Amino acid sequence: MNYTDVITGNNLNKRFGKFELDVPELHIPEGFSTALVGENGAGKTTLLNILGGIRRDNKGSVTYFDGKKIDDDGIMERIGFTGTRNYLLPHWNGKQVRELSDMLFDSFDKEKFDSICKALNIDDSIFGPKGKCISKLSDGNIMKLMLATVFARKTDLLILDEPASALDPLMRDMLSDILRTYIAEGNGKRSVLFSTHNISDMEDVTDYIIVMDNGKVLEQGFVTDIKEKYILIKGDAEKEKAASEFMISAHAGKYGFEGIALSEDTERFAGMDVSFEQPDLFQICVALLKQNSKLQMPVL
């Protein structure tokens, strides 16, 4: 597939104690929605903070929109960023968020912000005469508020850290619609990069996927290619040992096993009487992450 990068990263590196984020090369495609997936502590937030220009103490270089740097004229203006809960300072109230956004970004449209807050049904006590501080808001309402500040601006790139996890099912569904509309209206020039724990919820708005583990990129590519690269295999329990040799990860039960393998290895399963299916993104991500995960089923 031909595409140009909206973000290009080179030799990105950041250490904290034992943890090391190490991404030699990163390409985020323009005009698409990219999902960043990984276990807790995989380095997703660190990477997004670097790409969003929030964190500057890393090694390596990042360019945007065909070779521009984050501090080049007007680049920050074109990028919308939402972070974790404490991205907005907890003692601010709604009116202060509105005023500060207006001060920071030329294209921030106060009326549009008000109408988005209303449409998303954000708890309006933070805008009242006393202006309740936003630390009193639920995680879902804070996320909606951050989204409102971003969508009240004119941007070409959104970097969203876990936008869906705090949202209820209705709002999650709407977020997918909002992101698709944002991309559709950009006519190939608007892009989204978001991280998520729950890829199933976001699969219908994911074009490109990056799977991270322990600071490194395990897999990346367009969803259609990734889905063809892997195959879901199911078989009888007695064949599990022979089959698991060729599988990336397998889960065996009393009656059978199930797991993921590379499609190019399909022939190796000849004679094992297994069935093949196309896996969904969630199954692929789980299989990839299981390879190195320290997670174990506890004894209950």
Add this chain to the structure above:
Amino acid sequence: MKLLQNSGIPIYKQISEQLKEEILSGKFKEGEYLPSIRGLAQELRTSVITTIKAYEELESEGLVTAVQGKGFYVNAQDSELLREQHIRKVEEDLTQAIKASKVAGMTEEELIETLKVLIKLSEQE
């Protein structure tokens, strides 16, 4: 357009098949542009890459042509090509029927006999 989540048929395939029917039935005219890939993704609530893959499928079958920066337009559907498309569909469906007949333990003669009976029945309608 109807898209089924758990049909086992990939979503892009469902989109390309339904668009193909619309093109072959003449709903989309020669030279007409298909909806934009991102616009269609928004309407169908799928990812953009899914609609791209569907359009690429139509392109590889010679039904549409991609124009850089403009989108996909419908090719002239010459009758020979159309006929071939239909024949391919017949072959696919017959292959399905053959597979099913094997599962049912039917002999070749029984299968051919069934086909003849069905042809007669459809002629009567």
